[in-house]
Each structure stands twice: as structure tokens, then as C-alpha cells.
Amino acid sequence: MSKVELTETQKNIIQIRKRMNRRSIEEEKFNGFTKKKMWTYLWIFLFTPYGIYRLFDENNEFLYQQKVVWLIVGIVYIVCMINQFIHIF
Amino acid sequence: MKDKLMEAILKVAEKLQTNRYMSAIRNAFTALLPITICGAFSVLFTSVICTPNEQGISLANFEIFRWLENLNPMFDAAYYATLNFLTIGLVVLIAIELGKQYGIQQDMTLPLVALSCYVTLCATTMIVTNDQGISFDVADVLAVKYTNAQGLFMAMISSILSGEIYIRLVKGGKMRISLPETVPSNVANAFNVLIPGVVTIFIISGIGLLFNEVFGYSFYDAIARWIQAPLTGVLTGLPGYLLLFWVSTLLWVVGIHGTQTLGAIYSAPMLLALTENTDAVLKGLEPTNILNTGFISCFTIITGAGITGGLLIAILLFSKRDDYRTIAKLSIAPAIFNINETMTFGLPIVLNPILAIPFMFAPVISATFAYWMTVIGFAQVISFQVPWTTPVGIMGFLATGGHIGTAITQIICVALSVVIYTPFVLISNKQAQMEENQA
Structure with missing residues (x-):
């Protein structure tokens, strides 16, 4: 089978495409919808302390930025709940 | 060139x-x-x-x-x-x-x-x-x-x-x-x-x-x-929206994840449009922003970028190519959850001059159709964000808080894409036949 020699432009195209798709794969690490993560979201709203414990548990695969932002959500949620209870009682 | x-x-x-x-x-x-x-x-x-x-x-x-x-x-x-x-x-x-x-x-x-x-x-x-x-x-x-x-x-x-x-x-x-x-x-x-x-x-x-x-x-x-x-x-106007997603599919055709590449440009205005709708529903008002993040998932990239669910059905119905049929069968389960990498890179659609044409136009036609269905009131304005992996029909139903017309519109959009892809599947049949004859 004869090999077709690629032009410089074609080689460049292959390189750029490889670089760009490698980045897309890196961004896949952000996947926020794994089974463990979704259970953690649920626990943050059902019982926030346990949800936050799961968030920082080493066995869970949350990225640093996901931990920070969900911690903010957990804290604001707790404050809102306390506020609601104060109004009810 | x-x-x-x-x-x-x-x-x-x-x-x-x-x-x-x-x-x-x-x-x-x-x-x-x-x-x-x-x-x-x-x-x-x-x-x-x-x-x-x-x-x-x-x-x-x-x-x-x-x-x-x-x-x-x-x-x-x-x-x-x-x-x-x-x-x-x-x-x-x-x-x-x-x-x-x-x-x-x-x-x-x-x-x-x-x-x-x-x-x-x-x-x-x-x-x-x-x-x-x-x-x-x-x-x-x-x-x-x-x-x-x-x-x-x-x-x-x-x-x-x-x-x-x-x-x-x-x-x-x-x-x-x-x-x-x-x-x-x-x-x-x-x-x-x-x-x-x-x-x-x-x-x-x-x-x-x-x-x-x-x-x-x-x-x-x-x-x-x-x-x-x-x-x-x-x-959030129809021409700008259609142009953006046409460019996104163009990037896919040259092998780049178009949705992610352009995400930074449209994420904020689209999310703003959706949350305004959510707020309106919560206050008992009518949501007004038709084009929003939810609309993208529901009608523009449903079954994956390029609405490849239509291509999958068209292949299963009309294709005589064994390679296409094998990949289509493998892609059924991911397509239900709007994942289409097996189709885009498996067939492939990337750099495929025949399938690239419907791939770039199916989302544009689907989005335009869904937009007008919403304008006439058959579908409802999307007001809730649901995971993009939610299957067709269920997604439209949930994203509007339980509106059947929107779920039906979503199914019609996939049916439309079957119609758009079918002639190109038939052309690829002929192309395969010609290649076989030449060989």
C-alpha cells in the first residue's frame, strides 16, 4: 500500500485538531453529574452537614472549584432555612 | 484551497x-x-x-x-x-x-x-x-x-x-x-x-x-x-442564535467540539434568559424569552450536536451500508441520552462532505421550527433547566413544567431531522455502490 505524503498545511491541521480535542477531554473532568456527585447535591439540601462532609470526603471526586462553589451554596441554603424557620415560629 | x-x-x-x-x-x-x-x-x-x-x-x-x-x-x-x-x-x-x-x-x-x-x-x-x-x-x-x-x-x-x-x-x-x-x-x-x-x-x-x-x-x-x-x-434573537449554532456545527465538521468552543460566548446571555423565565414562573407571570439555555438542549442539540438522532433513524431505515448500520446500532443507547460522539467520529461525520451538509442545517431548521411552534403557542417557552442528558420528550415535558405540546414538538424536531438526513443517507448508499463497482 502506497503512503500519501501530507502537505505542511495538512500536518498543521492534524496538530491543531489534536491540541484542541485534548483540551476538550481535559474539560470533561468537570463532569458534575456522576452518581456520587449527584447524591452529594441531594444531601446538601436534605442534610447540609453530611452533604458538606461528602463534598470534602477524599473518596469523592470533586474538583477544588466545585468544592468551593458548593460550599457557598450549602452555607447560603442553611442561612435561608434558618431565616424561614425564624419566620414560621 | x-x-x-x-x-x-x-x-x-x-x-x-x-x-x-x-x-x-x-x-x-x-x-x-x-x-x-x-x-x-x-x-x-x-x-x-x-x-x-x-x-x-x-x-x-x-x-x-x-x-x-x-x-x-x-x-x-x-x-x-x-x-x-x-x-x-x-x-x-x-x-x-x-x-x-x-x-x-x-x-x-x-x-x-x-x-x-x-x-x-x-x-x-x-x-x-x-x-x-x-x-x-x-x-x-x-x-x-x-x-x-x-x-x-x-x-x-x-x-x-x-x-x-x-x-x-x-x-x-x-x-x-x-x-x-x-x-x-x-x-x-x-x-x-x-x-x-x-x-x-x-x-x-x-x-x-x-x-x-x-x-x-x-x-x-x-x-x-x-x-x-x-x-x-x-x-436571543433568532438570526444571531441560528448563526451561532451554525458556526458551532461547522466547527464539529472540521473535528472540533463546537459547543464547548463557543460556550463562553453564549453561556451568560442564554442563562440569563432562562433564569428570567424561571423567575417569571415563580412569580406567576408568563415567561417571555424563547431562546435560552434550555432551548439549546431541547431543540438545537437534541440527541447530540447536529441532531444526529435523525441520522441514526435514517440509517436504520434506509442505509444499505453495513459499516453505517453497525455504528448506528451501537449508537442507539448513547443517542437516547443525547450523546453522539460514536456517530460524529465513528461514521464519521467529521470531514464527511455528504453528511456535513445535513449536519449543519438540521439544528438550524429544528430551532427555527421549534421557535415558531413556541410563538404560535403549540410549544411553551422553556423555563427550567434540565440535564442535557434527559431523553427526547421527557426533556421538553420537564423543562416546561409538564407541557405536552413541547414534548411533542421535540419529537417532531427529531422526525424533521430524519427527513433532512434521509436524502444524504441515500446518496451515501449510491456512493458506496459506485466505489464497490469501481473496485
Whole structure:
């Protein structure tokens, strides 16, 4: 089978495409919808302390930025709940 | 000539993808997605399950489920912590992402500085009008427009600006405070970033003051007027929207993840449009923004970019090519959950001159069709964000809080894409036949 020699432009195209798709794969690490993560979201709203414990548990695969932002959500949620209870009682 | 054109497209796409600000914004929005979905579900639970509603459907309408009303405070709090606090999360996330780009991801002061800078740009007094029509000032409050999706644009600009200033000052090293070696490293680090942090906050606060004094309106108002309104206008109008997603499929055709590459451009205005709809539903008003994040998932990238679910069905019905049929069969399960990489890279659609044509036009036709179905009232305006992996029909039903017409529209969109793809599947049959004859 004869090999077709690629032009410089074609080689460049292959390189750029490889670089760009490698980045897309890196961004896949952000996947926020794994089974463990979704259970953690649920626990943050059902019982926030346990949800936050799961968030920082080493066995869970949350990225640093996901931990920070969900911690903010957990804290604001707790404050809102306390506020609601104060109004009810 | 073809190669040169492709190289030019790829270079532009790469510039867009590797730009550090675009990348930080895109990643921040990706990390925010579960939060917006949780918020949307909270509103959905409140309005469709827990609140008795005489005009619409609700589980709490049944006497046996009336107790569900007691759960409303939990969902209200979840809604506030997620959708109403979205912008704060975005400020922090962009700062972290920017730090990562510069290799200082472990600097915890950076997101805090970015957050402080953002708050310095927010007015902390607001005018409230009571039932008698009397207006008065309330001091020391942060209006919800600064924490919900309305503040997204200011959050992006302020976070990038403050992050950039802070990182440059820290990396410059001239503002470090030298402490004796006996001082623990964590204490020394805190002192090293002290002056850059303070200077950054003063600069951003100064910019806010400048806008107030020179232009007569706040930084927030300036961004809302000069950037947010025009960009939102273009992208939430049908021509701008269609052009954007046509370019996205064009990138896919040359082998690039188009949806991710252009994500930074459309994420903020589209999310803003959706959260405005969610807010409207919660207040009992009619949602008005037809084109939004939910619309993208429901009608533009349903069954995957290029609406390849239509191609899959067309192949199973009409293709005589064994290779196509094998890949189509393998792709059925992922396609149900809107994943189509097996089709785009397996057939492949990428660099396939025959299948590229319907791939680029199916989303445009589907989006236009769904838009007009919404305008005439057959489908409802999408108001709730649901995970993009939700299957066709169920997604439309959930995203509108239980509207059958929208679910049917989604199914019709996939059927339309079958019609669009079919002639090209037949052409590929002929092409395969010709190649076989030549061989």
C-alpha cells in the first residue's frame, strides 16, 4: 500500500485538531453529574452537614472549584432555612 | 484551497478556545451547571408538586398530598441558594480558573479578593416603594440583581479584571513583605499577598467610583447598557442564535467540539434568559424569552450536536451500508441520552462532505421550527433547566413544567431531522455502490 505524503498545511491541521480535542477531554473532568456527585447535591439540601462532609470526603471526586462553589451554596441554603424557620415560629 | 480554508477556521477556533479569559469563563459555567439545574428543579418542585394550583397541574391539588406544601420552605431556600446566588459562585469560579491558567490555583486569597472587588461595585443601598407608593432608601443591603443571573456580565468583567490585576501584582513580586525565615510559611504567604490584595480592591473600587462620578451611573448600569443589552439582544434573537449554532456545527465538521468552543460566548446571555423565565414562573407571570439555555438542549442539540438522532433513524431505515448500520446500532443507547460522539467520529461525520451538509442545517431548521411552534403557542417557552442528558420528550415535558405540546414538538424536531438526513443517507448508499463497482 502506497503512503500519501501530507502537505505542511495538512500536518498543521492534524496538530491543531489534536491540541484542541485534548483540551476538550481535559474539560470533561468537570463532569458534575456522576452518581456520587449527584447524591452529594441531594444531601446538601436534605442534610447540609453530611452533604458538606461528602463534598470534602477524599473518596469523592470533586474538583477544588466545585468544592468551593458548593460550599457557598450549602452555607447560603442553611442561612435561608434558618431565616424561614425564624419566620414560621 | 480546501486545506487552507480549514486551517484558517481551525486557527480562529483555537484562538477562541485557548484564550485564557474565554477558557476561564467556559470552565466556570461548566462547573455552575449542576447548581442551575438544582435551582430549576427546586422551582419545578415548588410549582408542580408542592403548591396547590387551581389553574395548572400540581400533586398538592390532591387532598392526600396536601402535606407536600410543608416542604416549600426547603425548595424556596434551595432556589435562593442556587439560582439567586449564581453570580457569587461565578465570580469565585472565574477567579479560581484564572489562577489556574497562571499556575497559582492554590492561592485561596484570589477568589476572596475577586469577590470583595465585585461587592465594591455593587450599590449597598436600594430604593424601596411601599404599598402607599412612598419610596425610601434601605441601607446596607445587596440587591438580588447583583447576586442572581442579572449580574452575570458584571461578574465576568469584574472577576477577570480583579484577577488579572491581583495576579500581576503578586507575580511581579515587588509588593511582597519580607518576613524572617522563622515565620511559618502560611503566615508569610498571607503577608506576601496582603498589599496586592488591598491594592486590587482599591483599584476596582476606584473604577466603580469613577463611573458614578464621571458618567453619572454605576458600573453595573454601564455594563447592562453597553454590553449586556446588545449582546443579549443579538444572541436571543433568532438570526444571531441560528448563526451561532451554525458556526458551532461547522466547527464539529472540521473535528472540533463546537459547543464547548463557543460556550463562553453564549453561556451568560442564554442563562440569563432562562433564569428570567424561571423567575417569571415563580412569580406567576408568563415567561417571555424563547431562546435560552434550555432551548439549546431541547431543540438545537437534541440527541447530540447536529441532531444526529435523525441520522441514526435514517440509517436504520434506509442505509444499505453495513459499516453505517453497525455504528448506528451501537449508537442507539448513547443517542437516547443525547450523546453522539460514536456517530460524529465513528461514521464519521467529521470531514464527511455528504453528511456535513445535513449536519449543519438540521439544528438550524429544528430551532427555527421549534421557535415558531413556541410563538404560535403549540410549544411553551422553556423555563427550567434540565440535564442535557434527559431523553427526547421527557426533556421538553420537564423543562416546561409538564407541557405536552413541547414534548411533542421535540419529537417532531427529531422526525424533521430524519427527513433532512434521509436524502444524504441515500446518496451515501449510491456512493458506496459506485466505489464497490469501481473496485
